[in-house]
Every structure is written in C-alpha cells, then in structure tokens.
Amino acid sequence: MDQAASLHHRTVKVIAIASGKGGVGKTNIVANLGCALADLGERVLILDADLGLGNLDVLLGYAPQYNLAHVFAGEKTLAEVMVTGPKGIRIIPASSGIQEITRYGGMEQRILLDQLDQLEEEFDYLFVDTAAGISDLVTSFSRAAHEVVVVVTPEPTSLTDAYALVKVLNRQYGESRFMLLPNMVKNREEADAVYRKLNLVCEKFLDISLDSLGYIPHDPAVSRAVRRQRAVVDADPAAPVSRSFQLVAGELQRRTIQPKAGGLQFFWRRILDGEPARE
C-alpha cells in the first residue's frame, strides 16, 4: 500500500453484488440497499457495471450523458460523469467504458486513480452492480471488492449458478468470504432453506461457509416501484420489502469493517493490474 492511501483515516468499503444467474434482483438490491444505507447516514456511491437491459439508469429513471469512457479519454472528470440518484446516492455510469477498463495504459489509469483518491473521503460505500453470468469482468470486480454479496432466489437454476460463481471465485482466486442474500423468497423458512442448500454444497465441496445477510421477500411493491422508475425503499418505505432492505442494510453495516488498505484506489488497482484478491 502506498503512503498516500495509508494517510486516510476513512476508506470506502467496496461491495460487489453478483449472482451467476440473471434477473434475480441484483440491480434492485443495489439501488435499495443504497437508499437504506443513505437513510442510515452512509454516503453511497454505485458503479453501474451492468450493461444489460433493466439497468440501474432505467430502474432509477435517469439518462446519463457521460460515462467512464469519457473519464478514460480525459474528456470528463469522474465527478462530471457521476449522476445523483434518490437520497443523494451518487452513481458512476460505466456504459461501454467498462469493457475497455483493463485495456487502458498507464496514463489513463493514473488519471482515474488520482481522481478516485479524491473521492475516498467523500463516500462510505461503493456498490458494484455486476452483470449476469460469470464473465471475466464479473470475476474481476468480485475479486477486487472487499465483500461479495451473492444474490440467489429459490429457483434451482439460481442456486446452481450461484454455486458456480462461488466455486470459480474460490477455486481460481482463493476467495473464501461470501455473504448470501436470498431474494424473492416467500418467508424466512424458504430463505433458510435456500441458505442451507447452498451452504451445504459450499461446505462439502469447497470447504467454506457462507455468511447469511438475511433475506428479501417477494413483494409486488417492488415491481410497482420499478414501473414508476423508483427504488421501493424510496417510493414505498412502509412496504414489508422496504423494511427487509432496512434490516439487511443494518446487517451490512455491522459486517463491513473498515478495510485496511485504501478502499477505492486499492479496488481499482486490483482491477487494472489483474492481481489476485488474496489478502
């Protein structure tokens, strides 16, 4: 770790939200945990690293003018491409710039790292909304983050895809810390069953235990909010699902301790250098 990073008293906690299978609720979880943490006084930054449909910009109803590609091209500063979401959460739209990220040379990387250094003091959390599947980009964001939240639904395909993701990150990159968040479950019993199933195979075949972060119930209030291009925690704070997001946000606050190494710079260095994420 360089000296500049060690001088910071606070560092940003970087949390990747991943799933294996698509459509399990990652983007909604990022937006709503972001809102719930903002309500708890945390300063939240989101990196929209998902290029698929139903993106964060669609979900929250904003139209980004610029994205990370403009930062790399030296045309805009990071602060200039960021947009403001509900409850003051800030969003970095990645767009097509994200796929290019590892191809940039030393100069461009330096520009980004210097600007990130300035942001380090301004945020408490960085959430990375990843795309579906187990692409190189998804694994490198998950490896670089301090914590990985694996979103899973009770569907068997979601369970097998979540296991495939955990297995790749564990076997190939030595990751052993995963927080599990079952989504769209009927009740606590179903969430517990999902946790038990996945944890059992992880213990048996990978020799790791998953950390349970709670659960998010299936609630029609989510799609009502989505249709209004709002996060449910923001649009319908009294809905049962919003209460669940608040509980999970509290759990996350308790779990995520201050990372030792400089948060944002460290995260991007790991991505840009392609270093393994072993501690």
Ligand SMILES: Nc1ncnc2c1ncn2[C@@H]1O[C@H](COP(=O)(O)OP(=O)(O)OP(=O)(O)O)[C@@H](O)[C@H]1O
């Ligand atoms: N707890 C929930 N209750 C009801 N519906 C939900 C819930 N969570 C997500 N959904 C619905 O599931 C759909 C997919 O959600 P979302 O776009 O957040 O998933 P995703 O994992 O980000 O998908 P992708 O992999 O395509 O990026 C949305 O239409 C959303 O309304």
Ligand SMILES: [Mg+2]
């Ligand atoms: Mg998504």
